[in-house]
Amino acid sequence: MTTIRAAITSVGKYLPEDRLTNADLERMVDTNDDWIVSRTGIRERRVLREPGKATAFMAAEAAKLCLAKRGIGADEVDVILVATVTPDHVFPATACLVQALIGATNAWGYDISAACSGFLFALSTGAQFIVSGKHQKVLVIGADKMSAIVDYTDRNTCIIFGDGAGAVLLEPDDTGTGLIDSREYTDGVGTLESLWMKAGGSMHPATLETVAAGEHFIYQDGKTVFKRAVVGMADVAAEVMQRNGLTGDDVAWLVPHQANLRIISATADRMGVGMDKVMLNIERYGNTTAATIPLCLVDYEPVLRRGDNLILAAFGGGFTWGAAYVKWAYDGETV
Numbered sequence: 001m002t003t004i005r006a007a008i009t010s011v012g013k014y015l016p017e018d019r020l021t022n023a024d025l026e027r028m029v030d031t032n033d034d035w036i037v038s039r040t041g042i043r044e045r046r047v048l049r050e051p052g053k054a055t056a057f058m059a060a061e062a063a064k065l066c067l068a069k070r071g072i073g074a075d076e077v078d079v080i081l082v083a084t085v086t087p088d089h090v091f092p093a094t095a096c097l098v099q100a101l102i103g104a105t106n107a108w109g110y111d112i113s114a115a116c117s118g119f120l121f122a123l124s125t126g127a128q129f130i131v132s133g134k135h136q137k138v139l140v141i142g143a144d145k146m147s148a149i150v151d152y153t154d155r156n157t158c159i160i161f162g163d164g165a166g167a168v169l170l171e172p173d174d175t176g177t178g179l180i181d182s183r184e185y186t187d188g189v190g191t192l193e194s195l196w197m198k199a200g201g202s203m204h205p206a207t208l209e210t211v212a213a214g215e216h217f218i219y220q221d222g223k224t225v226f227k228r229a230v231v232g233m234a235d236v237a238a239e240v241m242q243r244n245g246l247t248g249d250d251v252a253w254l255v256p257h258q259a260n261l262r263i264i265s266a267t268a269d270r271m272g273v274g275m276d277k278v279m280l281n282i283e284r285y286g287n288t289t290a291a292t293i294p295l296c297l298v299d300y301e302p303v304l305r306r307g308d309n310l311i312l313a314a315f316g317g318g319f320t321w322g323a324a325y326v327k328w329a330y331d332g333e334t335v
Ligand code: COA
Pocket: 030, 031, 032, 035, 036, 039, 040, 116, 155, 156, 159, 160, 195, 220, 221, 222, 223, 225, 226, 229, 259, 260, 287, 315, 316, 317
């Protein structure tokens, strides 16, 4: 019997033009370029400053490029999944806004909230629609406008995050490429003290007091998150490799969530994968939350070859974490 898998058949990205460099941040908070580079690996991030534009805009631009490269119309898309923690509005879902912006007249869709693991969780979800035979073309988008929820007086968080969007198209494949395996985890214990946005939801709706107390910004206990991320990302990547009989030599690329260069190198170490086989763009974009992994896929697309074994791995708020084994479906850039 033929095995149908969900293959990534095209990718696209959007990055705002405005750059926020470490030198800019030196003028805003008590920090310095050396500290930021040595502790995180980040040199600059992108920030979407244009009024009237937010996550849906970036997601739609990434999606348009992704579809154009594959040469298919938006009306052919069946499902749009948008992973984000910075939706344009609490409701409607960002996916609905993207549907309208790109003119995907035959698509339905919804948002997935899993913070930095959002893209991985959405990929795994989207693949089910393909494998089940229900749908043929699923757009999976990771997009976040982190600048909307970052406190630019808090040096613990403002040095880390940036804005951006990445999109991939999933289509059925019976030739052995596509999403081979994935493993996802959630652990909600203790998460509210470590990584969250306190107000703005139904527990603490926006009031003058919540705004004055800065409760609509990200709060992060960096040390706790760091420790959990190092273990979580490395463990789950190793688990997926082990259950698929892969060694470091079999892996063409590690595609890690870009949170911190030190977390990434610990994961690569554990997998037995050299840093020359790790996709990196954290230096230029910082942590774009749900967008980091698809942004890596776009940036490295020209060097990817059909049959390459990719291990995608992420850790984020929730806590959420996971890894996916993808056999790449095509050579070089889609046109
Ligand atoms: N600039 C300069 N100094 C800073 C600083 C900054 N932006 N932030 C903290 N410091 C100082 C601290 O005050 C501390 O000083 P002290 O030793 O005099 O007390 C020192 O640097 C070390 O701080 P610490 O918080 O221990 O740094 P760290 O090595 O843990 O790095 C993070 C901080 C946030 C970069 C790191 O914890 C991290 O990356 N965590 C995970 C973040 C993440 O991945 N989040 C997204 C979800 S996946």
